[in-house]
Amino acid sequence: MRKAASGFSPLIALDRRSGKPLQKQIYEGFSAAIVGRNLCAGQRVPSSRTLALELRISRIPVLNAYSQLLAEGYFETRSGSGTFVSSSLPEQWMSLGRGPSVLTKTRSGTRLVSRRSAILPSYRSAPWTNKWGAFIVGQLALEHFPFRIWSSLVNRHVRNLRVNSLHYGDPMGSETFRDTIASYLRTTRAVNCDASQIMIVSGSQQALEIAARVLLDSGDKVWMEEPGYWLARRVFAIAGCDLVPVPVDEEGLQVSAGIAHSRKARAAFVTPSHQFPLGVTMSASRRLQLLDWAHRSGSWIIEDDYDNEYRYESMPIASLQGLDRNSRVIYIGTFSKTLFPSLRVGYIVIPPDLVGRFLAVRQAMDIYPPHLYQAVLNDFIAEGHFARHIRRTRLVYSERRDALVEALTSELDSSIELLGAEAGMHLVVTLPKGLRDRSLSEQASRHQLWLWPLSGCYLGPARRHGFILGFGSTTPKQIPKAVSQLRKVIESQ
C-alpha cells in the first residue's frame, strides 16, 4: 500500500451558525475527502479527541460522525493502533469521485508565465538520460562507494543531533566544513582561498544560479564554451543574458575569438581543467590570455572545476583561480562526481569583496544549506576516507577508460575520432560527415545504449556530430559488447 500522510484531518470548514448539525458537517467532510481521493485507503485519521481539540468543539459530535463513518464502511479501526480510512472501499463510492483531476480542468483564461521561464524549452526527459545502462553520462561506479563508512558517519551525526544543528545556521554553511574544504582546495587545486570565501551550496547548479544573480543583468553578454555544458547555458539564459558561443580548440576556449566577437562581455563560463564535453585541458597561455582579458575589461570568469580529481595520464591541473591575481574568478566545485550526485553538495569560492553580495542573494534563495550532510562530509574528508575513495575510484575509472578506448579503437573505423579520454568519466566519439547523432541516439536507446548526442552541446549550429560516452558506471566486462552494439547502430545508417 502507498504510504500516506498519517494522522491528519481533511479540510473541514465547520460552520457553527448553519442549521446543519456539527456531526453531519464532520461526516460530510470525511466522506467527501474519501470519495474525492484526498484521503486514501488505509490512511490513518486523527483520534476523535485530537480532532475535537483541533476543531475546538466537544468530542461528542466527532464521536457520532466517526461511528457513522465506521458503520457505513468509510472507516475501520485496528485494535491498539487507531482509526483508518477503510482499506477496501467499495468501487461504487470511488466512481462517485471527482473524475479527472481538478488540476487538469483549470485551463481557461490567460495563463501567463514569465518571459524568463518561457526562454527554456519545457522539461522533457530524453531517452539517453533516464535509464541505467552502458555509456550514460554522469553515472558513477557506485558499487565502489564506501557505504559502510558513510552510513556509520551518518549514524554518528544522527545519534548526536544537537538542538544547535536544528536552528538556522550561517548562510555560508558550517564553518568547520568550510575550513576543511578550503584546506582541500588549497592543497589539491592550488586555489587561493580561506574558509571565509567558501559558500556551501546544493551542487554546481545552485552555485551557477547564485553567481548569475550576483554578477549578471538581463542583456549582459556571457561567453560560453562552444560546444559546452548545456545546464550552465540554461542558468544564464533564464537570467536574460545574451549568450556568446566561443569555439573550443585543442588548447581550450579561443580567447581571441571571444574578444573579436564580444570584448565587453560581462562574464565567461569555462571548464578549464577538463572542458565539457570535448575533454580538452586549457593551455597555460590561454589561461593567461583569459585572465588578462577579464582584468582589462572588468569581466568575471566562472570556473566550473567539476571532475578534476580524475586524470589518468598526468597530475591534476592547478585551478585557473590559483593563477588569478585580480580576484576575477568565481570558482565552483561539486561532490557529484567524486561521491554521488544525489548528495547535492557543492561550493563556491568567492572573491573576498563579493562575499556580502553572494550572501544576500543566497539568503533570498534558500537561506542556508542543510546541516546533516555538511557534518558527515566534513568527517569523511577530515578522517581521510575521501582521499582513499578518490584514489580507489581513480583506478576503477582508469581501467574502464582503457577498456573503452581499446574497444573503440579496434571496433570503429578511422573516420571516427576519439576525444578527451585523458580525464574525467566521459569521452567523445565524433561521427563521419553526414551522420546525425540525435536520430542515432534515439535508435540506440531501443538497444539499451545511452548515447548523449554531441550536437545538443552546441549553442549555434553543431559543427560536429557524435556521442558523449560516459564510462563511470560501465564495467570493463560490459564494454566490448556495448561498443559492438554502438558500431552496429552507426553502420545501420
Ligand SMILES: Cc1ncc(COP(=O)(O)O)c(C=O)c1O
Ligand atoms: C560540466 C559539469 N559541471 C558540473 C556538473 C555537476 O553538477 P552538480 O554539482 O549540479 O550535480 C556536471 C555534471 O554532470 C557537469 O557535467
